[in-house]
Amino acid sequence: MPTSRDPTRYEQQRLEAIKAAAAEFAEHGFHGASTAGIARRMGIKQGSLYYYFKSKDEALFEVCMLGIRDYVRRMEVIAASDQPFESRLLATVTSHLSSYREKNEALKVYNTERLYLSEEERTDLKRQGSRYRQLLEGIFEEAAEMGLLRPSVDCHFAALSVIGLCNAWGELIVRDPELNVFDLVQQCTDLLQHGLCAGRQPTQHRG
Amino acid sequence: MPTSRDPTRYEQQRLEAIKAAAAEFAEHGFHGASTAGIARRMGIKQGSLYYYFKSKDEALFEVCMLGIRDYVRRMEVIAASDQPFESRLLATVTSHLSSYREKNEALKVYNTERLYLSEEERTDLKRQGSRYRQLLEGIFEEAAEMGLLRPSVDCHFAALSVIGLCNAWGELIVRDPELNVFDLVQQCTDLLQHGLCAGRQPTQHRG
Amino acid sequence: MPTSRDPTRYEQQRLEAIKAAAAEFAEHGFHGASTAGIARRMGIKQGSLYYYFKSKDEALFEVCMLGIRDYVRRMEVIAASDQPFESRLLATVTSHLSSYREKNEALKVYNTERLYLSEEERTDLKRQGSRYRQLLEGIFEEAAEMGLLRPSVDCHFAALSVIGLCNAWGELIVRDPELNVFDLVQQCTDLLQHGLCAGRQPTQHRG
Amino acid sequence: MPTSRDPTRYEQQRLEAIKAAAAEFAEHGFHGASTAGIARRMGIKQGSLYYYFKSKDEALFEVCMLGIRDYVRRMEVIAASDQPFESRLLATVTSHLSSYREKNEALKVYNTERLYLSEEERTDLKRQGSRYRQLLEGIFEEAAEMGLLRPSVDCHFAALSVIGLCNAWGELIVRDPELNVFDLVQQCTDLLQHGLCAGRQPTQHRG
DNA sequence: AATGAATGAGAGTTCATTCAT
DNA sequence: CATGAATGAACTCTCATTCAT
Numbered sequence: 083m084p085t086s087r088d089p090t091r092y093e094q095q096r097l098e099a100i101k102a103a104a105a106e107f108a109e110h111g112f113h114g115a116s117t118a119g120i121a122r123r124m125g126i127k128q129g130s131l132y133y134y135f136k137s138k139d140e141a142l143f144e145v146c147m148l149g150i151r152d153y154v155r156r157m158e159v160i161a162a163s164d165q166p167f168e169s170r171l172l173a174t175v176t177s178h179l180s181s182y183r184e185k186n187e188a189l190k191v192y193n194t195e196r197l198y199l200s201e202e203e204r205t206d207l208k209r210q211g212s213r214y215r216q217l218l219e220g221i222f223e224e225a226a227e228m229g230l231l232r233p234s235v236d237c238h239f240a241a242l243s244v245i246g247l248c249n250a251w252g253e254l255i256v257r258d259p260e261l262n263v264f265d266l267v268q269q270c271t272d273l274l275q276h277g278l279c280a281g282r283q284p285t286q287h288r289g
Numbered sequence: 290m291p292t293s294r295d296p297t298r299y300e301q302q303r304l305e306a307i308k309a310a311a312a313e314f315a316e317h318g319f320h321g322a323s324t325a326g327i328a329r330r331m332g333i334k335q336g337s338l339y340y341y342f343k344s345k346d347e348a349l350f351e352v353c354m355l356g357i358r359d360y361v362r363r364m365e366v367i368a369a370s371d372q373p374f375e376s377r378l379l380a381t382v383t384s385h386l387s388s389y390r391e392k393n394e395a396l397k398v399y400n401t402e403r404l405y406l407s408e409e410e411r412t413d414l415k416r417q418g419s420r421y422r423q424l425l426e427g428i429f430e431e432a433a434e435m436g437l438l439r440p441s442v443d444c445h446f447a448a449l450s451v452i453g454l455c456n457a458w459g460e461l462i463v464r465d466p467e468l469n470v471f472d473l474v475q476q477c478t479d480l481l482q483h484g485l486c487a488g489r490q491p492t493q494h495r496g
Numbered sequence: 497m498p499t500s501r502d503p504t505r506y507e508q509q510r511l512e513a514i515k516a517a518a519a520e521f522a523e524h525g526f527h528g529a530s531t532a533g534i535a536r537r538m539g540i541k542q543g544s545l546y547y548y549f550k551s552k553d554e555a556l557f558e559v560c561m562l563g564i565r566d567y568v569r570r571m572e573v574i575a576a577s578d579q580p581f582e583s584r585l586l587a588t589v590t591s592h593l594s595s596y597r598e599k600n601e602a603l604k605v606y607n608t609e610r611l612y613l614s615e616e617e618r619t620d621l622k623r624q625g626s627r628y629r630q631l632l633e634g635i636f637e638e639a640a641e642m643g644l645l646r647p648s649v650d651c652h653f654a655a656l657s658v659i660g661l662c663n664a665w666g667e668l669i670v671r672d673p674e675l676n677v678f679d680l681v682q683q684c685t686d687l688l689q690h691g692l693c694a695g696r697q698p699t700q701h702r703g
Numbered sequence: 704m705p706t707s708r709d710p711t712r713y714e715q716q717r718l719e720a721i722k723a724a725a726a727e728f729a730e731h732g733f734h735g736a737s738t739a740g741i742a743r744r745m746g747i748k749q750g751s752l753y754y755y756f757k758s759k760d761e762a763l764f765e766v767c768m769l770g771i772r773d774y775v776r777r778m779e780v781i782a783a784s785d786q787p788f789e790s791r792l793l794a795t796v797t798s799h800l801s802s803y804r805e806k807n808e809a810l811k812v813y814n815t816e817r818l819y820l821s822e823e824e825r826t827d828l829k830r831q832g833s834r835y836r837q838l839l840e841g842i843f844e845e846a847a848e849m850g851l852l853r854p855s856v857d858c859h860f861a862a863l864s865v866i867g868l869c870n871a872w873g874e875l876i877v878r879d880p881e882l883n884v885f886d887l888v889q890q891c892t893d894l895l896q897h898g899l900c901a902g903r904q905p906t907q908h909r910g
Numbered sequence: 911a912a913t914g915a916a917t918g919a920g921a922g923t924t925c926a927t928t929c930a931t
Numbered sequence: 932c933a934t935g936a937a938t939g940a941a942c943t944c945t946c947a948t949t950c951a952t
Contacts, residue, residue: 249457253453269443324927339927545947656875750937
C-alpha cells in the first residue's frame, strides 16, 4: 500500500537532481561545482537541468533543505520523547552522525555552503538550524535542572559543542566510507558524557 | 638606492598578499574568491598580484601554509614539554582556538579549502596536518599509559575529536568577533576532560 | 465526429496564435520575444505552438501579413474610388491610423520587425508595401495633374511623408490607449494639406 | 591647439565600442545583436568588450546617450537664438536629419531600442527627450502668439509631428546612403510650413 | 490537439592569466 | 614594481525546437 500520493515523474526526477547537486557541491564546493557536473551525474544534458531548477542557487537551496529537513524533524521527536537524558543524547548523536551516511552529502553541503545563499534563503534555513540548537539546548536545560549535568556546564555551550563535534565527525564519515558509524556514535556519546580523563577532580595538579 | 639583496620589502608585501588572500578565501571560499578581490584588499591592481603569486592556486597553498605552520610548530613545543597531561591539553586547546583569532582566517581556509589544492600540494600539507594529529595522539598515548585516561578512550578518536571540536569552535570564533576565546578555552578543555554529565562514571573499571 | 474538411476551428485558433504573437512581438521585439510568452498569452503550452507555426520566423511572417493585408486592400479601394483628392487623403489617414487601434499591434510589428525576416519572406511583403506606396503616389500624381498640389511638391516624397507621419503617430497610438484617433486624423490631414504656417504661400507661382 | 584635455586611450576605445554597438544594434536590434558582433566590429575579442562595458545593457544606454546628447544640445541653441520662426524650423529639421547621417546609427537606436532599457535608465533618457520636445513646442508657441501659425494648429501636435516626420525620414536616411539629406531638409520644411495642397481653403468641398 | 520532457546551440558574463610598457 | 589592456576558456542560463505519448 503506497503512501497517499505517489510522487509524479517530475518530482522523482527533481529529487534525483537535488541529490546529484548535493554530491557535486560536496565534492567541489558550491562555486567550484558546475551545472554540467550535476547534469552528468543525472545522465541528462546541462541545459535540461533548468527544467528542474530555476538557477544554480535554487539547487543549493534545495540541497540545504534536503540536508536539514528530517534532521530537524528527528530532533523534534527526540526532544518530545520522555526518555531519560542519556538516551536522548545517544539518540541525538545517532541521528546526527547517521544523517551523514544516509543523506548523501546534503547535510555536509548545508554546513559548509549555506553561507553562499542569498540573504532571504538563508534566513529561511536559519530558522530550522536555530530550532535544532534550541531543542538540543532545551534537553540540556532539563537535565541541568535534574542535576544530571556538572554545575560548570553551560547549556548553550554544550549544545553547540555537540553539534560541532558531530559535524566534525560527519565530515570524516562522508569522506571515508569505511568508518563505522555505530562505533563512532558510542565513542562520541561517551566522550560527551564523561570526557576523556579518569578520576573526577576538575583541576587536579599533580607533582 | 635599493639593491636586489634587500628582500625585506618584497617579503613584507608578499605576506600582505597572503593575508589578503586568506581573508578573501575565508569570505568567499576559494572558488568564489576573485584575484581582483585580493588585489583590492591590498590596494593594488589585479595584474600586479602575479608579482607575488604564480597563480591563484599558489596563493591558496601559501595561505594554507601560513595557517598551519606555527600551528604545528606550537604543537611540537607542547608535545616536547614535560608538563603534566592536563596542562598540555589546555595548551593545545589554547593554541588551537587562539590561532583562529590571530591568523587572519588562514587556519579556517586551511580547514575548508585545502581540498581544492592539487594532489602534490595537498600531500605537502597533509604531512604537516598528520604530524599535528600524531603529536596530539602521542600525548594521549602517554597519558593512557599513565592511567590518566578512562580505559574506554581510543587515542586516535580522542585526537580527532579534540581537533574537530576546536575547529568547530574556531569557525564560530572567526565569524563572531565578540566571542571570548579565553572562556571558550576553559569550557572546551573542561568538556574534553570530564564530559558533560555529573557523577559516577559508569565504565570506570580500572586495574 | 469532426472531419478533416472542417478547418474552421483550426483556423480560428491559428488566428489567435498570430494575434498573440503580434502582441508579444510588439512588446518585446522579435528577438526579445519568446515562444513561451506567445503560448502563455494563448493559454497553451510552449510546445503546442508548433501545431500552428513551423517556426518563430513563420509566426513573424504571419503577423506581418496580418498587419498589411487589409491595410493594402483598403488602399486599393481608396485609390479606385472616384472621390475628390482631399477625401481620399482623409480616407488614407483614417485607414492608416485606425489600423493601429484595430489590428492588435500587427501593423507596428510589420513596420519595426519585418527586416528580421528572411530575404524571400521580405520580398513577398515588400511587394505589398510597395503597392501601398505606389497607390498613394498615384493619388498624388492625379492630384498634381489637376493642379491641386503646390508645384514644389514631389509625389514620391509626399507619399513617403504621409506614410512616415502616420507610422510615427501609430507608434504613439499603440503605446497610449487614451489617444483620440479621430482627432488625430483631422489634425494630420490638416497638416498634410495646409502645413503649419499661416498666410501667403511663398512659392506659389502657378501657370 | 587640441581641446583642454585629450581623451585618454581608454576613452577613445570606449567611444569606438559605443559606435560599434550602435551599428550592431541598428542592424539587428538590441536583442538580436550579439556582443560578439560588436567586438568583431572593433577588432577585439568578445570578452574584452567587458573592459569597456559592464553589460550589454550599459552599452545600449551609452549608445542612446550618444544618440541624443548633442541632438538636444543643438536644439537648445536653436531655441535660444533670436532668428525668425521659419529659420528655426529649418534649423531644427536640418539638425534632426543630419544627425542621422553623422551619428552613425545611434539616434536610430535611441528611437527604436530605448524601450528595452531598465526603468531607471529610461527615465534618465526621457528627461532629455522631453526637453527636446518642449523646446520645440516652445518655438511653436512663440510663433503662434505672433500669429505665424494657422489657428487650427495645436503646438503639442505640431512638435510631435515634426519629430515623427523627421524620424521616419531618418530611418530611410540610415538605410539608404544615397539619399540627399540637403534636398530632404528643404522638402520636409516646405511640407511642414505649407502642406501639400495648393490654395488656402481648409475644408473645401468641390462639386 | 496538446503536452511533458528533453535537447543543443548560443547567449552574456566572469575571471585567471599574460605581457608590453 | 606596477599597470592597462587584452585574452580565451569556462560558466550559467535561455530558448527555439523536437518528439513520444
